[in-house]
Amino acid sequence: MWHDVWLVCRKDLRIEARTRVTLNHVAPFVLTVVMLFAFALDADTTLLRRATGGLFWVTVLFAANAIAQRSASVDRPDGLPDALRLSNLSPAGMFLGKTLSLFLQLTATELVLAVAMVLMYDVRLRGIALILASIPLGTLAIAAVGSVYGPLAAGLQGRESILPLLMLPALAPVLLAATNAFGVAFGTTVGPGWRWVVMLGMLGAIYVAAGTATSAALLEET
Amino acid sequence: MPLDPVIQLHGAVALLGQFPVLAGVDLEVGDGERVLLRGPNGAGKTSLLRTCAGLIPVSSGSATVLGHDLRADRRSVRPLVGLMAHTTGLYDELTAADNVRFWAEACRVDPADAAGAMDRVGLATRLRTVPVNRLSTGQRRRVSLAAMIVRRPRLWLLDEPHAGLDTVGRDLVDRLIGDAAAAGATVLFASHDLERADAVADRTVSIVGGAVAEDTGPRPADRTGADDVA
Numbered sequence: 001m002w003h004d005v006w007l008v009c010r011k012d013l014r015i016e017a018r019t020r021v022t023l024n025h026v027a028p029f030v031l032t033v034v035m036l037f038a039f040a041l042d043a044d045t046t047l048l049r050r051a052t053g054g055l056f057w058v059t060v061l062f063a064a065n066a067i068a069q070r071s072a073s074v075d076r077p078d079g080l081p082d083a084l085r086l087s088n089l090s091p092a093g094m095f096l097g098k099t100l101s102l103f104l105q106l107t108a109t110e111l112v113l114a115v116a117m118v119l120m121y122d123v124r125l126r127g128i129a130l131i132l133a134s135i136p137l138g139t140l141a142i143a144a145v146g147s148v149y150g151p152l153a154a155g156l157q158g159r160e161s162i163l164p165l166l167m168l169p170a171l172a173p174v175l176l177a178a179t180n181a182f183g184v185a186f187g188t189t190v191g192p193g194w195r196w197v198v199m200l201g202m203l204g205a206i207y208v209a210a211g212t213a214t215s216a217a218l219l220e221e222t
Numbered sequence: 223m224p225l226d227p228v229i230q231l232h233g234a235v236a237l238l239g240q241f242p243v244l245a246g247v248d249l250e251v252g253d254g255e256r257v258l259l260r261g262p263n264g265a266g267k268t269s270l271l272r273t274c275a276g277l278i279p280v281s282s283g284s285a286t287v288l289g290h291d292l293r294a295d296r297r298s299v300r301p302l303v304g305l306m307a308h309t310t311g312l313y314d315e316l317t318a319a320d321n322v323r324f325w326a327e328a329c330r331v332d333p334a335d336a337a338g339a340m341d342r343v344g345l346a347t348r349l350r351t352v353p354v355n356r357l358s359t360g361q362r363r364r365v366s367l368a369a370m371i372v373r374r375p376r377l378w379l380l381d382e383p384h385a386g387l388d389t390v391g392r393d394l395v396d397r398l399i400g401d402a403a404a405a406g407a408t409v410l411f412a413s414h415d416l417e418r419a420d421a422v423a424d425r426t427v428s429i430v431g432g433a434v435a436e437d438t439g440p441r442p443a444d445r446t447g448a449d450d451v452a
Contacts, residue, residue, distance in 0.1 A: 003327075004328075007324070007327050007328060011313070011316070011324055014316060014320065015313060015315045015316060018315045018316070018353065019315050074313065074315070077314065078309045078310050078311060078312060078314070079307050079308075079309025079310060079311040080311055080312075080313070082272075082275075082277055082305065082307065082309075082311065083311030083325070083369075084328075085277060085297075085300060086275060086276075086277070086300045086301070086303065086304075086305055087300075087301065087325065087328035087329055088301045088328060088329050088330045089328050
């Protein structure tokens with residue numbers, strides 16, 4: 001199965017390297033969002049600083065929507081769904097490969113976003129370990145949800161509006177946990193930050209397990 | 223009746239929604255046979271090919287392909303067949319070589335075999351590093367053929383394999399069909415290019431209204447074998 005995971009992930013990353021959708025469309029989008037929030041709230045830097053955690057993860061969710069949509073759409077045209085069904089690739093391997101490729105693309109996007117926020121929002125990092133733990137766990141949960149709902153929405157009319165309607169409610173707990181973990185790390189919230197990290201880990205594990213378990217049905221129905 | 227049947231369909235019914243795309247097909251195809259499916263548009267040729275590939279569920283009757291009962295588990299036959307449909311099944315953004323290598327690896331075949339497959343379909347070396355979306359229709363069909371050949375399927379299912387190809391390309395398809403049969407594979411193909419397809423096939427089956435209307439049966443021995451193809 002790991003052969004399939006790496007094969008699908010490598011194929012998706014190669015397509016991204018050729019088309020540069022994340023680089024040319026998603027990265028400028030997140031930078032624009034960071035800038036717009038700065039314009040909207042610049043009169044109150046304290047508020048901007050307090051809201052940074054939430055703004056970071058809301059922006060990541062919007063970026064994830066775009067990347068998941070793109071990731072699912074590359075497997076749609078010209079008989080590719082049938083070709084994938086006829087291959088020896090395991091459905092679980094395909095799902096995990098998609099999740100890994102989404103995870104890597106999202107992590108790259110988050111890096112751009114984090115640098116922009118630190119520079120523009122004057123963020124003071126206190127709990128760097130909390131941040132470094134919550135980012136990969138939150139990203140994994142988002143990537144898993146995107147890999148389930150992306151292909152599901154890709155075959156539907158109005159997929160652009162359906163995907164966020166499916167993804168965002170499922171990711172509300174991730175947003176809650178990740179924002180709170182960031183709040184503790186930035187010193188804007190008090191409380192046990194590591195509990196939120198544990199919750200992120202559990203959500204990630206649940207979404208990955210659910211996606212793996214439903215991957216065969218997902219392959220047949222999309 | 224052929225020995226060692228590769229395809230055995232008896233009263234096979236397949237539904238897409240409520241519509242019966244196959245309405246009780248009876249068909250047996252033996253090992254190494256080249257069978258032409260003919261019939262008007264919408265007769266069920268494509269549906270029959272997709273059913274044999276395990277892509278459409280059989281709702282009643284019996285259906286066995288390469289020893290796999292399609293009613294019990296239609297997924298298990300999929301890695302053993304090669305389906306070339308109207309679509310190419312290629313990633314537009316990847317190069318021809320990337321595509322063939324990907325499908326080789328996806329079918330547990332050594333990716334080094336990709337070059338040999340592209341040689342067989344006559345894909346010029348300079349075209350192999352070109353993204354598929356920049357190739358002509360005929361060149362894309364050749365890449366699609368290479369992606370199918372590289373998996374070494376035991377059953378070839380070809381839907382209009384001559385479509386979109388020039389004369390050289392059509393001759394190539396005929397030669398590949400002959401080579402596949404000579405190597406022991408079974409070929410079931412649908413074509414509207416009847417004059418050419420008839421010369422390649424050992425047997426012709428007419429499909430009308432989702433069922434077999436006529437079956438010529440195997441041709442005399444002097445017309446079978448790989449040596450009678452272009």
